[in-house]
Amino acid sequence: MTTTRREFSLFRTGFALAGFALIAACATAPDTVAPKVSNGWVKDEVSDSYVFGFPLVLMDVSREAATGSAPGQAAPNTLRHAQSLPPVGASSPPEPNLDTLASSGWLDVSNEPVIVALPDSHGRYLDARALDMWTNVVWSTAAAPGNERVAGQKAQTIAFVPAGWKGTLPARAKRVDVSTRYVWFVARIQTRGGGDIAAVRRLQRGLRVAPLSAWGEGGARGDEPGGATQSGVPVASGTPAAQVAALDANAFFNRLASALEDNPAAPDDAHALKILGDIGVQPGEQAQLPGGAKDKAIVAAGLADGRARVATPPSNLLAGNGWLWVGDDAGNYGPDYALRAYAAYTSPGLPTSRDEVRASVSQDGDGHALNGANRYTIHFAAKQLPPARAFWSITAYTPDGALDADAPVRVAFGDRSGARRNRDGSLDVQVSAARPRGAANWVPVPHGDFRLVLRMYAPKAQATDGSWQPPVVERR
Structure with missing residues (x-):
C-alpha cells in the first residue's frame, strides 16, 4: 500500500501540538483582552520555540565543533577534505555517505565576501551546496539552468556576500547574498572507492576558498595561506545532535539567543521571535526563562515536548510503502518550522530536492x-x-x-x-x-x-x- 502525505503545516498535530495561530491568541492578545492568569501557556511556547530554534542551535554547535585548532578541526574559511570512505569505528555524522567524498568548511562572511571556486570535474559527478545557519540552502550546483550534473561540473566561482555589502568581486564570480554570519559549504565528488579515490583527491586539490582580501590573481589555492585545507576524520566528544540533546532549557535558549545575534531570523519569523520574547529570550542577551518553582517544571515539560516533536516525522513528508522522505520543500522551508527541525535532526545538511x-x-x-x-x-x-x-x-x-x-x-x-x-x-x-x-x-x-x-x-x-x-x- 502506498500513500503520499503533502499537507502543509507550521506545527504538526499530535503530542497535543499547538499551532502558532493558536499560540498567537495567547501570546499577543490586545489590551482589551484580559491578561493571562495562568502559566499554562509557557509549556506550549517553550515547545514551539524549541522547534523553531533547534536548527540554528544545531548548526552553531556543529560549527563550533568543526572550527578551531584542535585535532580534527579547521579554521573558518578553509576546507576539510575527506580522503577515504568511513573506516570501521570512525567518528562520523549520522548516515555517513558511501557514494562520495566530501569537502566541507564553515565560511565567515561577517567582514567581507568569501570566494569559493570549483574545478572542472571532467565528467565525474560533483555537487556542491551552501547552507545558511537556519539550514536553508542558499546556493547549490543544481540551481544552474539546465544543469543535470550527470556529465560532471564545469569550473565556476561563487562569492558568498554579507547582506548589504557593496564592492567589486572577481570576474565571472556568481554573487550569493547571505543573511547569516556563517555559511556551511559542502562539495561532494562521486567515488567507487579503492584506487578510484586518488582521482577524487586530485579534484579536491582544485577546490579553492578564501576571503576576498586574500583572493589574489588566479584565486587562493587550498594549500596557500587564506585557503588552507585539512584532511582526516573530525574527532568530537559526541555528535552535535547529542550535544544539543544534552542541553537543559537555560543552556539551549542561551545558545539560541547568542546565535541569533549574528544569524538573524528571516523577516517572516517575526511572530516566532515574539514568542521567544514572551518566554524571556532576546537575541544577544542572557535568557530569562520563567523562574518560579512551578514554572521550572513547566519549562522542562515544554523542552521535553519540543524534543519529541523535532524527532517525530511531520505530516507533510512524502510517504510510501513504509519509506519517508522530504519532498520539494527540502532546503527551502519558509515558515514550516516542524519540517525544518525534523530535516535538521535526521539529515543534517540536507540538500534541495534538485x-x-x-x-x-x-x-x-x-x-x-x-x-x-x-x-x-x-x-x-x-x-x-x-x-x-x-x-x-x-x-x-x-x-x-x-x-x-x-x-x-x-x-x-x-x-x-x-x-x-x-x-x-x-x-x-x-x-x-x-x-x-x-x-x-x-x-x-x-x-x-x-x-x-x-x-x-x-x-x-x-x-x-x-x-x-x-x-x-x-x-x-
Missing part, C-alpha cells in the same frame, strides 16, 4: 522493525527503478544512523555497483546480514535492528512530486 532525495525505511511490509536476523527483498519493477538522472544507492545503518562496525564489507549497493536486472528488466535487491548464495544485488545490514536509506542523486521530478514511491521491503 540535488538529492533521501528516502528512509525502518520497517517491512507488515510493519515490523527491520532486523538482520531476517532476510528481505526489494523488488523494483522494470519501469519503476529509482528516478535519478545521475545515480542511486541503498545503504544500511543502525537505528542511530551509524555504519555497522562488525560488517565484513561497508558498501552501498546501487546502479553503479554492477546491479543485475531480471529478464523482464525488473531488479531484485537482497537485504541481509550474510550474503545470500549467488546473489549479485546485495545490501549488507547489521545483525540487529537497522534502517535503509535510498539516495537518488540529481533526482527526477517523480521522486518529489508523489508519483513514485520506493517498493515495499518484503521479508522472505
